[in-house]
Amino acid sequence: MVPTHYYLVLAGILFTIGVIGVLVKRNPIVIFMCVELMLNAANLTFVALGRHFGQTNGQMYVVFALAVAAAEVSVGLGIIVMMFRQKETIDIDEVHLLKY
Amino acid sequence: MLAPTIIFWILALLAISSALMVVLAKNPVRSALFLVITFLAVAMFYITLSAQFLAAVQIMVYAGAIMVLFLFVIMLLNLSAPEALKEKGTLQRPVAAILGAIFITLLIFSQALLEMPTKPALANEVENLGTVQTIGLSLFSPKLPWLFPFEITSILLLVAVIGAIILAKRKLD
Numbered sequence: 434m435v436p437t438h439y440y441l442v443l444a445g446i447l448f449t450i451g452v453i454g455v456l457v458k459r460n461p462i463v464i465f466m467c468v469e470l471m472l473n474a475a476n477l478t479f480v481a482l483g484r485h486f487g488q489t490n491g492q493m494y495v496v497f498a499l500a501v502a503a504a505e506v507s508v509g510l511g512i513i514v515m516m517f518r519q520k521e522t523i524d525i526d527e528v529h530l531l532k533y
Numbered sequence: 534m535l536a537p538t539i540i541f542w543i544l545a546l547l548a549i550s551s552a553l554m555v556v557l558a559k560n561p562v563r564s565a566l567f568l569v570i571t572f573l574a575v576a577m578f579y580i581t582l583s584a585q586f587l588a589a590v591q592i593m594v595y596a597g598a599i600m601v602l603f604l605f606v607i608m609l610l611n612l613s614a615p616e617a618l619k620e621k622g623t624l625q626r627p628v629a630a631i632l633g634a635i636f637i638t639l640l641i642f643s644q645a646l647l648e649m650p651t652k653p654a655l656a657n658e659v660e661n662l663g664t665v666q667t668i669g670l671s672l673f674s675p676k677l678p679w680l681f682p683f684e685i686t687s688i689l690l691l692v693a694v695i696g697a698i699i700l701a702k703r704k705l706d
Binding site: 435439445454476492501504508510511512513517 | 537538541545548549552553555556561564565568571572575578579581582583584586587590591594595598599602603606607609610625626628629630632633636637640641659662663667668671672679682683686689690692693694696697700701
């Protein structure tokens with residue numbers, strides 16, 4: 434069996450790539466994709482640790498994280514569509530309604 | 534080197550390179566397609582971690598439903614033209630790279646990650662950890678705490694559906 438910390442380090446790398454994407458990108462759809470990447474990295478740690486301790490708890494958390502991810506994407510993409518209708522742009526730097 | 538280790542390295546290379554391409558690609562459609570490859574690699578990791586049910590669900594929900602939603606919105610907003618969003622050459626990129634490097638160093642070399650108890654559970658215990666039977670029994674068992682969150686999830690999905698419909702309405706008074 435592959436040792437558990439291999440999976441944990443891999444999930445850390447995937448999470449960091451997601452963080453960098455959120456920091457760098459200016460297209461909100463790609464930012465959402467990077468958030469999905471981070472969620473997947475977290476799910477991978479749950480499953481890896483669940484196998485490590487021989488319990489189903491880790492996989493249960495992933496089942497619920499999947500449902501939350503689906504809900505989050507549907508609402509978030511709805512917000513992006515509405516933002517595009519109101520501002521005619523999707524550049525995340527141009528959208529600062531809540532800033533001041 | 535054993536076969537599982539070789540499979541792990543191949544899948545890890547695939548997952549990390551496609552995740553990097555999600556960030557590096559200029560065109561959002563390409564980002565979405567590389568994200569599908571990452572999701573499939575994660576699904577195969579689930580199979581190697583004996584979580585067969587979750588691998589199938591990952592492919593159906595993530596690579597199927599969520600990615601179709603992403604691609605649909607990209608096509609709807611007609612953002613696939615690369616000149617639609619020019620990346621400005623600001624300080625943002627080097628700062629993000631430095632912060633990411635610091636973050637990954639802290640994450641990997643924090644002692645908590647590497648000083649795991651090195652003896653995992655026995656292989657024959659783990660073998661059917663992620664079958665549909667095991668997942669279903671622990672999801673619906675009244676002795677375990679997962680039944681109530683499962684019911685709450687239905688309310689969460691209902692709220693998400695209503696919210697998406699209201700947000701996507703043409704006129705918002």
